Amino acid sequence: MSTMNIALSITKTIQDWLIGMMPEGVASISAMVIVALIYLAIFAVAGLYLVLLERKVAAWFQLRIGPNRVGYWGLLQTMADALKLVSKELTGTIKADKFLYNLAPYFVIVSSLMALAVFPFTKEFQAFDINIGIFFLIAISSIGVIGILLGGWSSNNKFALIGAMRSGVQTISYELSVGLSLLTMVLLTGSLQLSEIVETQKDGWLILQGHVPAIIAFMIYMIAGTAETNRAPFDMVEAESELGAGFHTEYSGMKFAYFFLAEFINMFIIAAVATTVFFGAWLSPFGITESLPWLGVFWFLGKTLVLVFLMMWFRWTFPRLRIDQLLTLEWKYLLPINLANIVIMAIIVWLNLTIKF
Amino acid sequence: MSYFSDIYKGIKTLLTGMSVTGKYFLTSRKGAITQEYPDNRDTLKMFERFRGEVVMPHDENNEHHCTGCQKCEIACPNGSIEIIWDRGIDEETGKKKKKIDKHVYHLGLCTMCGLCIEACPTDAIVWAQNYENSTYDRTQLTKVLNRPGSKLKAGVED
Numbered sequence: 001m002s003t004m005n006i007a008l009s010i011t012k013t014i015q016d017w018l019i020g021m022m023p024e025g026v027a028s029i030s031a032m033v034i035v036a037l038i039y040l041a042i043f044a045v046a047g048l049y050l051v052l053l054e055r056k057v058a059a060w061f062q063l064r065i066g067p068n069r070v071g072y073w074g075l076l077q078t079m080a081d082a083l084k085l086v087s088k089e090l091t092g093t094i095k096a097d098k099f100l101y102n103l104a105p106y107f108v109i110v111s112s113l114m115a116l117a118v119f120p121f122t123k124e125f126q127a128f129d130i131n132i133g134i135f136f137l138i139a140i141s142s143i144g145v146i147g148i149l150l151g152g153w154s155s156n157n158k159f160a161l162i163g164a165m166r167s168g169v170q171t172i173s174y175e176l177s178v179g180l181s182l183l184t185m186v187l188l189t190g191s192l193q194l195s196e197i198v199e200t201q202k203d204g205w206l207i208l209q210g211h212v213p214a215i216i217a218f219m220i221y222m223i224a225g226t227a228e229t230n231r232a233p234f235d236m237v238e239a240e241s242e243l244g245a246g247f248h249t250e251y252s253g254m255k256f257a258y259f260f261l262a263e264f265i266n267m268f269i270i271a272a273v274a275t276t277v278f279f280g281a282w283l284s285p286f287g288i289t290e291s292l293p294w295l296g297v298f299w300f301l302g303k304t305l306v307l308v309f310l311m312m313w314f315r316w317t318f319p320r321l322r323i324d325q326l327l328t329l330e331w332k333y334l335l336p337i338n339l340a341n342i343v344i345m346a347i348i349v350w351l352n353l354t355i356k357f
Numbered sequence: 358m359s360y361f362s363d364i365y366k367g368i369k370t371l372l373t374g375m376s377v378t379g380k381y382f383l384t385s386r387k388g389a390i391t392q393e394y395p396d397n398r399d400t401l402k403m404f405e406r407f408r409g410e411v412v413m414p415h416d417e418n419n420e421h422h423c424t425g426c427q428k429c430e431i432a433c434p435n436g437s438i439e440i441i442w443d444r445g446i447d448e449e450t451g452k453k454k455k456k457i458d459k460h461v462y463h464l465g466l467c468t469m470c471g472l473c474i475e476a477c478p479t480d481a482i483v484w485a486q487n488y489e490n491s492t493y494d495r496t497q498l499t500k501v502l503n504r505p506g507s508k509l510k511a512g513v514e515d
Binding site: 062065317318337 | 371
């Protein structure tokens with residue numbers, strides 16, 4: 001059970017409780033299953049409400065009202081949508097590669113749900129505190145693109161294929177910037193483990209500790225992160241005016257819902273990583289609620305939602321980039337700036353010019 | 358170095374755009390342009406240029422401006438207007454004179470192009486602003502625009 005030692009409190013609490021009732025082996029497996037189910041339930045609901053938030057925010061940006069018919073203030077709208085999608089027929093093209101076609105949505109949703117396990121929602125609420133946390137996150141988020149490529153390829157549809165190939169180009173390029181900007185911050189923390197990154201930030205959030213290069217890294221991270229989730233202004237993958245719905249053109253019902261939900265959970269993940277690495281995760285500003293650790297969930301979600309809102313703001317402000325502009329932005333601007341930024345950060349850490357409270 | 362000034366300009370213009378949409382976001386409560394239609398049908402009023410259907414206004418003496426010249430009928434590309442007319446004897450001059458019997462308007466054929474209203478030399482027909490034009494029976498879409506017993510207003514032809 002050496003691996004279980006890495007897993008932190010939430011798993012342990014449930015496991016201790018279960019050990020009283022059943023043998024240790026069964027207890028640890030059931031504890032894992034229970035934690036997995038809790039996370040699955042929370043993020044099915046969270047994903048649905050992110051969709052609602054997106055629709056409401058989009059409406060306000062466009063001087064509209066947004067969904068307001070199902071439930072008070074439209075709060076049940078996305079629930080109703082999900083129910084509708086569950087009840088729909090699963091269609092497909094005749095010449096589709098059936099196995100890959102059915103596999104693709106699971107790749108996408110599983111990879112985005114796996115990433116959720118490592119986030120420190122609060123001091124005691126982290127399912128899997130692995131010592132290579134950031135590395136794990138970057139690795140897992142790269143798997144999602146395989147699902148998109150599979151979906152586009154196996155649909156046997158030209159629009160889906162073009163969308164998927166664009167997604168491949170885009171995600172592989174922007175992965176570099178996400179990785180390098182996070183690496184800049186790792187220079188400050190000296191650890192990849194998320195709980196330790198949070199620990200370092202008790203002397204001030206990393207965006208303050210690292211001042212100028214940290215702010216540059218944050219800007220690069222947000223741009224590259226938006227591109228990673230295939231959202232506007234980087235939504236080449238599902239450019240509605242050119243490609244129908246892009247890689248998921250041929251999907252319907254629940255399989256489509258998986259892609260859709262995964263997109264929003266990915267947005268949450270990008271914002272949550274930024275919260276953890278730049279804005280002190282569950283730490284409250286100036287430690288005002290330090291005596292109440294469970295309030296960390298509130299701070300974590302609050303900061304994450306602010307960043308999610310920032311990404312929605314991008315989406316409803318900027319026009320879509322052309323594919324060559326997209327690659328110019330990454331390879332000629334973000335990447336060189338990022339490399340220079342790492343050197344600056346290294347010098348700052350070396351000369352001990354960081355700001356600490 | 359245009360490289361760095363490009364980055365500066367890029368960030369600046371992006372922030373300008375975001376401030377514009379940000380302002381919209383903050384004022385969206387007051388300025389929402391959405392009409393919650395079936396709920397506000399009592400208060401909803403269409404703007405002046407809205408093309409609901411063609412009507413013929415009558416004054417208090419049940420007189421209209423239509424001389425029966427048929428210019429609207431000729432102008433209509435779909436044939437939605439049919440004018441049934443007759444020659445009657447004018448009381449003042451005693452001469453035979455053209456006057457309308459029925460100005461028939463098929464709303465079901467009309468595309469709201471407005472050519473008839475532009476063609477009308479006496480402004481006898483105008484746009485109405487009503488917008489709930491659906492019916493359960495298509496015969497109700499064929500309308501007679503001049504009211505029964507109405508006649509041409511004196512002096513319009515001069």
